[in-house]
Amino acid sequence: MLIMSMPMGINKRLATYFQSTTSAAPLAVFRIFFGILMLISLIRFAALGWIEKLYLEPSFHFTFYGFGWVKPLGGYTYLLFVVCGLAALMITLGYRYRLAIAVFFCSFTYIELMDKTTYLNHYYFVSVMSFLLFFLPAAAYFSLDARRKSATLVPRWSIDAVKLMLTIVYFYAGLAKLNSDWLLEAKPLSIWLATKDSIPLIGGLLKETWVAYAFSWSGALYDLFIPFLLWYRPTRSLAFVAVVIFHLLTRILFPIGMFPYIMIVSTLIFFGPEFHKKVLSVISRLGEWLGMVPSANYEDMTSLSTVSSSSSKVSLPSTQSGDATGTLPSTFKIGILTCFFALQLLIPFRYQLYPGELFWTEQGFRFSWRVMLMEKAGYAQFKVVDGESGRHFYVDNSEFLNPFQEKQMAFQPDFILEYAHYLAETYRERGLKSAQVYVESYVALNGRGSQPFVDPTVDLAQVEISLKHKNWLLPFRDEIKGL
Amino acid sequence: MKNLFFLFLLTIATFSCGEDDNAQPSDNFDRQAMLTHWADNIIIPGYVAFTGSTTDLQAAVADFVANPELATLSALRSAWETAYLDWQKVAMYEIGKAEELLLTNNLNIYPVDVAALDANINSGVYNLELPSTNDQQGFPALDYLLYGLDTDELTLVNLYADNESYRLYLQAVANRINTLAQAVLNDWTDRYRGEFVANDGNSATASVDRFVNDYIFFYEKHLRAGKVGIPAGVFSGAPLDNTVEAYYRRNFSKTLLLASLDAVQDFFNGKSFDGSSTGPSLAAYLTELNAEKDGLPLAEVINEQFDQTRVQVALLADDFTEQIAADNTVMLATYDQLQINVINLKVDMLQKLNINVDYVDADGD
Numbered sequence: 001m002l003i004m005s006m007p008m009g010i011n012k013r014l015a016t017y018f019q020s021t022t023s024a025a026p027l028a029v030f031r032i033f034f035g036i037l038m039l040i041s042l043i044r045f046a047a048l049g050w051i052e053k054l055y056l057e058p059s060f061h062f063t064f065y066g067f068g069w070v071k072p073l074g075g076y077t078y079l080l081f082v083v084c085g086l087a088a089l090m091i092t093l094g095y096r097y098r099l100a101i102a103v104f105f106c107s108f109t110y111i112e113l114m115d116k117t118t119y120l121n122h123y124y125f126v127s128v129m130s131f132l133l134f135f136l137p138a139a140a141y142f143s144l145d146a147r148r149k150s151a152t153l154v155p156r157w158s159i160d161a162v163k164l165m166l167t168i169v170y171f172y173a174g175l176a177k178l179n180s181d182w183l184l185e186a187k188p189l190s191i192w193l194a195t196k197d198s199i200p201l202i203g204g205l206l207k208e209t210w211v212a213y214a215f216s217w218s219g220a221l222y223d224l225f226i227p228f229l230l231w232y233r234p235t236r237s238l239a240f241v242a243v244v245i246f247h248l249l250t251r252i253l254f255p256i257g258m259f260p261y262i263m264i265v266s267t268l269i270f271f272g273p274e275f276h277k278k279v280l281s282v283i284s285r286l287g288e289w290l291g292m293v294p295s296a297n298y299e300d301m302t303s304l305s306t307v308s309s310s311s312s313k314v315s316l317p318s319t320q321s322g323d324a325t326g327t328l329p330s331t332f333k334i335g336i337l338t339c340f341f342a343l344q345l346l347i348p349f350r351y352q353l354y355p356g357e358l359f360w361t362e363q364g365f366r367f368s369w370r371v372m373l374m375e376k377a378g379y380a381q382f383k384v385v386d387g388e389s390g391r392h393f394y395v396d397n398s399e400f401l402n403p404f405q406e407k408q409m410a411f412q413p414d415f416i417l418e419y420a421h422y423l424a425e426t427y428r429e430r431g432l433k434s435a436q437v438y439v440e441s442y443v444a445l446n447g448r449g450s451q452p453f454v455d456p457t458v459d460l461a462q463v464e465i466s467l468k469h470k471n472w473l474l475p476f477r478d479e480i481k482g483l
Numbered sequence: 484m485k486n487l488f489f490l491f492l493l494t495i496a497t498f499s500c501g502e503d504d505n506a507q508p509s510d511n512f513d514r515q516a517m518l519t520h521w522a523d524n525i526i527i528p529g530y531v532a533f534t535g536s537t538t539d540l541q542a543a544v545a546d547f548v549a550n551p552e553l554a555t556l557s558a559l560r561s562a563w564e565t566a567y568l569d570w571q572k573v574a575m576y577e578i579g580k581a582e583e584l585l586l587t588n589n590l591n592i593y594p595v596d597v598a599a600l601d602a603n604i605n606s607g608v609y610n611l612e613l614p615s616t617n618d619q620q621g622f623p624a625l626d627y628l629l630y631g632l633d634t635d636e637l638t639l640v641n642l643y644a645d646n647e648s649y650r651l652y653l654q655a656v657a658n659r660i661n662t663l664a665q666a667v668l669n670d671w672t673d674r675y676r677g678e679f680v681a682n683d684g685n686s687a688t689a690s691v692d693r694f695v696n697d698y699i700f701f702y703e704k705h706l707r708a709g710k711v712g713i714p715a716g717v718f719s720g721a722p723l724d725n726t727v728e729a730y731y732r733r734n735f736s737k738t739l740l741l742a743s744l745d746a747v748q749d750f751f752n753g754k755s756f757d758g759s760s761t762g763p764s765l766a767a768y769l770t771e772l773n774a775e776k777d778g779l780p781l782a783e784v785i786n787e788q789f790d791q792t793r794v795q796v797a798l799l800a801d802d803f804t805e806q807i808a809a810d811n812t813v814m815l816a817t818y819d820q821l822q823i824n825v826i827n828l829k830v831d832m833l834q835k836l837n838i839n840v841d842y843v844d845a846d847g848d
Contacts, residue, residue: 050845120848194772195837198514198684255687257846371848377834379826386720393720396708407840442826449776450830 021153023273024141031138033265035092041258042085061115070113094143105130117408122259135333167227172369174223179482186212187446188375230270360476378410380441387434411443420460437461512771515683520762528756529573530668536566537661544657551644567622571742575701580670593623604652631731692838707821710740715814727803736803748789774835785827792820
C-alpha cells in the first residue's frame with residue numbers, strides 16, 4: 001500500500017493525521033446547505049419546465065460514451081426528480097443519511113447522464129461531491145440519525161477531503177485559464193461583456209477593453225489562489241469576501257443558475273468549528289421557532305456528544321444502514337478516496353493524449369473544470385446519400401432535435417458523430433438500404449470567423465464511435481497557446 | 484502578493500460599482516435607437532403599406548365578385564401581385580401579434596392543398612381560423628383561385644359568374660388576409676411598438692435577441708428552404724416543382740424571391756422602408772463591435788454575399804417550375820449561395836452580437 005512504502009517518519013505522520021479528529025460541525029453545516037441547495041436546484045429545474053423541454057420533448061438524446069443505456073424514463077422521469085429531491089431533503093435532515101446520499105448520487109448522476117446536451121461542470125461538481133459525501137460522516141452530528149448516536153468529532157481527513165475537492169475545482173479552473181485567448185485576447189469575456197451594457201451601474205463599463213482584461217486576469221488569479229487563501233487562516237475572511245463578490249458578479253453577468261450559490265456556501269467549510277457552531281445554533285433556533293425541532297434538542301446533542309470520541313470512527317462494520325458513524329472501515333474509505341482524488345487530478349489532463357487544439361476538438365474537455373473558456377457556435381448541415389442510387393438530400397435538423405440540442409450538437413464533435421449515426425439508422429429504417437451521412441459544418445471559436453469544422457468527404461456513418469482521436473475533424477486554422 | 488491581488492480585486496469591484504456617472508458613454512451602441520428605427524422607419528411603414536395593399540385586394544375582390552368580367556379579373560390579379568410583393572417585405576417580422584396569430588402560417592403556406600380547398604368550396608362549410616386550414620388560404624390559395632382553376636381567363640370569369648360558392652370563398656380568403664394584416668398593424672401602433680422599443684436589454688427575451696432570432700429563422704426556413712431549397716429537392720433528394728411559390732401564376736416566383744432577398748438585406752443595413760435613409764442596424768452594430776471575418780468587416784462580408792446571391796438569382800428563369808424542369812442545378816447553386824449567409828448570420832453574426840441561437844434559457848457554466 002501507498003502508506004507502507006513510505007519512510008517511517010512520513011508513515012507515522014500520515015497515521016497520526018488519519019487518526020486525528022476535529023469538530024463535526026463544519027461537515028454538518030456543509031451537509032445541511034448542500035441538501036437545501038440541491039433541493040432548490042431540483043425544484044427550480046422542474047418549475048422552469050426543463051424536465052419536459054430537455055428530457056421529455058426531444059425524441060433523440062445525446063448520450064455519454066458507454067452510457068447509451070441511460071435514457072429519460074418517460075413519465076417516470078418526474079418520479080426520478082422526486083426521488084432525487086426527497087434524497088436531498090433527507091440529506092439536509094440527516095435522516096438515513098448513508099442511504100439518502102447514495103440515492104441522491106445515483107439519481108442525480110442518472111439525470112445528468114440522460115442527455116449530454118445539458119452537461120455543465122457544476123452538475124458534474126454535484127455528482128462528484130455527492131460521491132465524496134457518501135464516504136464522509138456528514139450526518140454524525142446535528143442530524144436525525146444523530147439522535148441515536150451522535151459524535152461531535154469526526155476524522156480530520158473527512159473535512160479536508162471536501163476542502164481538497166474544492167481546491168481542485170478552483171485550481172484546475174484557474175490552470176485552464178492560462179491560455180493565450182483568455183489572457184492575451186480577453187476572450188471570450190470581451191465578447192460576452194460587450195453586449196451587457198444594459199446591466200445597472202456597471203453596464204457602461206463592460207464595453208471597455210480594459211474591463212474585459214481586468215475580469216479575465218482577476219478571474220484567473222482568483223481561481224488559482226482562492227483555495228489557498230481560504231486554507232490560510234489570516235487571509236480566510238478576506239478570501240471569503242472575494243468568493244462572495246466573485247460569484248455574485250458572475251451571477252449578475254452570466255446565466256449560470258444555482259452554481260454561484262453552491263460555491264459560496266461550499267467554501268464556508270474552510271471556516272473553523274466556532275463559526276459553524278454558531279450557524280448550527282441559528283439553525284437550531286430557527287427550527288425551534290418553526291416548531292420543527294423539539295426545543296433544547298441541539299443542547300441535548302451537544303451534551304451527548306462528549307460520550308463519543310475519536311475512537312468511535314474505527315467502528316466495526318454494522319448492518320444498520322444510515323448509521324451516523326458509518327458502516328465502512330476507515331482504511332477502506334481512505335483507500336477509495338485516495339484513488340478518487342488521484343483520478344480527479346489526472347482526468348483533466350487526459351486531453352494531452354490527443355493531438356490538435358483542445359478547444360477545437362474538445363477531446364478531453366469535459367470533466368476538467370474548464371468553465372467559461374469558450375464562446376463557440378456552429379452550424380452543421382447533414383447530407384444523406386443513398387449509397388445505391390447516389391441520390392442525396394439535406395437533413396432538416398429541427399425534425400429530430402430541439403433548438404438547444406441542435407445548437408450544442410453543431411460545435412461538439414462527439415455530438416455530430418452520434419447524430420450522424422442516428423440519422424443513418426433512421427434513414428435505413430425509412431428504406432435507404434445504405435445511407436451515407438456527410439456533414440458540412442462551420443464553427444466559430446472565441447470571436448474568430450467561422451471555419452470549416454468536419455471533413456465533408458467523410459461518411460460519418462462508417463466512423464466508429466469511440467474515445468479515439470477524431471481524425472475526421474479539419475485542423476483549427478489558428479493557435480491557442482497555453483494549458 | 485496576496486494583498487496586491489486583493490487590492491486589485493477590490494479596485495475592480497469599487498470601480499465597477501462607483502463609476503455609474505459614466506454609465507452612458509456616447510460610444511456605446513444604442514440598442515434602443517436601433518429598435519426605434521426598426522419599428523418606426525421599417526416595420527410599421529412596411530405594415531402600413533401591406534395593409535394598404537390588402538385593403539385594395541379586398542376591394543378588388545369585391546369588384547370582381549360584384550361584376551365578374553375580364554377587366555375586374557385583371558385588376559384583381561394585379562392587386563394580388565402587389566399585396567403578395569408587399570407581404571415579402573414584412574414576412575420576416577414574425578414577432579408580437581404576427582407571432583401570436585401565426586401570420587406566415589395563415590398567409591403563405593404553400594403548396595396549397597387543392598383537394599381540401601375544392602372540398603371547402605363545394606361544401607360551403609369551412610372555418611379559415613382553424614390551423615388545419617392554413618394551406619387552404621392566404622396568397623397561395625388566391626394563386627390557385629386566380630390562376631389555377633382554369634388557364635383560360637374567360638372560362639375562369641364564367642366559373643365565378645356562375646358559382647356563388649367560388650365567389651364566397653374568394654371573398655373569405657381576401658377578407659381574412661386583410662383582417663389579419665390590420666390586426667398586426669393595429670397592435671404595433673396601439674401597443675406593441677412601445678413594448679418592443681422599451682425591451683432593449685440583452686437577455687434571451689429582449690427585443691434584439693428575439694427579433695434577430697426570428698429574422699435568421701425567416702432567412703433560413705422561409706427564404707432559403709421554402710423559396711429555393713424545398714422546390715429544388717435539397718431536403719428530399721428529388722425536385723418538388725409543385726412546391727414553388729406562386730406555382731399557378733407562373734413567372735412570378737423569381738420576383739417574389741428577389742423582393743424577399745432585398746427586404747432581408749435592406750433590413751440588415753437598416754434601410755428605412757421608403758428607401759430614403761438608413762439608420763442604426765445590424766450592420767452598424769457589427770461595425771461598432773469591430774466584427775471581422777477572415778480579415779474583412781463582417782458586415783461587408785454579409786452584404787457581399789447577399790450581392791453574390793442576387794447575381795446567382797439573376798440566372799434563374801422567372802418561372803421556377805420551368806427552371807427546375809430545364810436545369811435544376813441553377814436552383815441548387817442558388818441554394819448554395821443562400822446557405823453561405825446562413826453561416827455568416829447564424830454563426831458569425833450571432834457570436835459577435837452575443838445572441839443565443841435558441842431561446843431555451845438553460846443554464847451555462
